[in-house]
Amino acid sequence: MKSDEKLIFESNLPNSAVQIWKKQGKKVIGTICCHVPEEIIHAAGLLPYRIRATGCTENSQGESWMTSFSCSFASSCLEFLLNGTYDFLDGVITSNGCMHAQRLYDNWRLNDMRSYRQSLTVPRKVSDSAISYYREELVQLKAALEKFSCVAITDEKLENSVKIYNETRRLIRKLYDLRRSESPVITGTQSQKLILAAMSMPKEQYNELLSNYLEEAKGREPLATYSARLMLIGSALDDPEFIKIIEDKGGLVVTDVQCFGSRYLWEPVEIDGDLMTSLATSYLKRPTCHRMVDQHQALFDFIIDMVKNHNVDGIIFEKMHNCDLWGGENLFLEERFKKANIPVLSLQRDEIMTNTMQVGVRVEAFIEMLQGVGI
Structure with missing residues (x-):
């Protein structure tokens, strides 16, 4: 395997x-x-x-x-x-x-x-x-x-754990670099499955497997043609099938700002100094979680950097029904994206998908718009 x-x-x-x-x-x-x-x-x-x-x-x-x-x-x-x-x-x-x-x-x-x-x-x-x-x-x-x-968490044990997790962060960043390429060899659907695995198994085992995958990926053929490079933003999305709906319509999800995506183990934790302070700092400052009330500009800047670095053609907002955090944040960001001339599609969804066809139709129309069709 x-x-x-x-x-x-x-x-x-x-x-x-x-x-x-x-x-x-x-x-x-x-x-x-x-x-x-x-x-x-x-x-x-x-x-x-x-x-x-x-x-x-x-x-x-x-x-x-x-x-x-x-x-x-x-x-x-x-x-x-x-x-x-x-x-x-x-x-x-x-x-x-x-x-x-x-x-x-x-x-x-x-x-x-x-x-x-x-x-x-x-x-x-x-x-x-x-x-x-x-x-x-x-x-x-x-x-x-x-x-x-019944285990003492010594400084040595904690430092070792931080080093292991920093290695996971480094490898996940390399995974996103694969998606950033002009000729990607991995879909957004596959990428999320790999990140979900990171959340579900021992990191030592995961790091070895992901490192092997990244090496194997160097010899893979680029993906077949796609119509638009897309970015996903929004509520907790833990279902790769939602991304598959988007990619089945010709889009390629090349990056995201998601709890089950780039926000998970993105920036390394500093090892120099007090580790508990380093952990507190890192987890509070991790790519500008939308729950933070004083980080709106930082969140916007992070998204814009992602858009530029991954050559994103358009953004898809997916908001869970009744999501309190994204209930207002998406409106704030959408307005700023329009001023920055970044196309945005807003979708409502539930964890159990019952509007698959509607999502597919809207995504297809959005991709056609990005291609200059039907404007």
């Missing part, structure tokens, strides 16, 4: 890597937000596993516990808890990322008796005081994980 085929297989939920990990008597900790520093979990000898709802086909149980105003991503994740999909987890850590993630965690606590549960309070600004506050949150997380795992 080729390296990418192995990684795509491990992107499934659950996967063989987790099953092997559990058979060895080791524990798995689910995380609900990108702001949970996985390096600390890893240093405790635990496996961080990003909670998602990929492949969920119905969420009647989840919806019965969530309000009608909750997004379907949160209720679908809860569905997987209730139907036993996440029985392999030994605990869960979340943050105050958005209202729906917090409600997911609250209902998780009510329905799950596993021994370890924790919620981090992450500041919504980037400042010296915010970093100092978040550092103390991470110190408490470290102490709680040491107690749960």
Whole structure:
């Protein structure tokens, strides 16, 4: 089996890597937000596993516990808890990322008796005081994980974990470089599957497989012709099938600003100095998460850099119904994109896709517009 085929297989939920990990008597900790520093979990000898709802086909149980105003991503994740999909987890850590993630965690606590549960309070600004506050949150997380795992998280162990994760970051950046090429050898659909695998298996194993894939990719033939180079922005998107709908219409998703994409392990963590401060700084400043209230300009600048560096022809906004964070952010950004003469298509979606045909038609029309057809 080729390296990418192995990684795509491990992107499934659950996967063989987790099953092997559990058979060895080791524990798995689910995380609900990108702001949970996985390096600390890893240093405790635990496996961080990003909670998602990929492949969920119905969420009647989840919806019965969530309000009608909750997004379907949160209720679908809860569905997987209730139907036993996440029985392999030994605990869960979340943050105050958005209202729906917090409600997911609250209902998780009510329905799950596993021994370890924790919620981090992450500041919504980037400042010296915010970093100092978040550092103390991470110190408490470290102490709680040491107690749960019966493992002392020494400076040496933490530094080793940071180095392993920095290697993952370096390799993911190389993956995005492949997509940036004028003649890409990987689709956006395939790329997201490779990143989902990063969230679902031990990083040491993942780094080896992704490194092998990147080497193998050098000899691959470029993709067949495509009609437009596109960028994805918006709500939590953990389903490669949504990207496939776009790419089946002739578009190629060459980059993104997504929690399940570029925002995951993008910039390296500084190893010099106090590691807890470095982690707090890195996770607060990671490519300008839209939950941050003082980073609108930085978010816009990051997107513009992505557009230029990846030769993007147009942006697709995908907003989950009832998404509180993107409810206003997309309007703010759309207006600025128009002033910058960047074409934008806004789509509404749910975790369980029921409007596949409508999405396909709108994407097709958008690509034709980008080509100068039908204007």
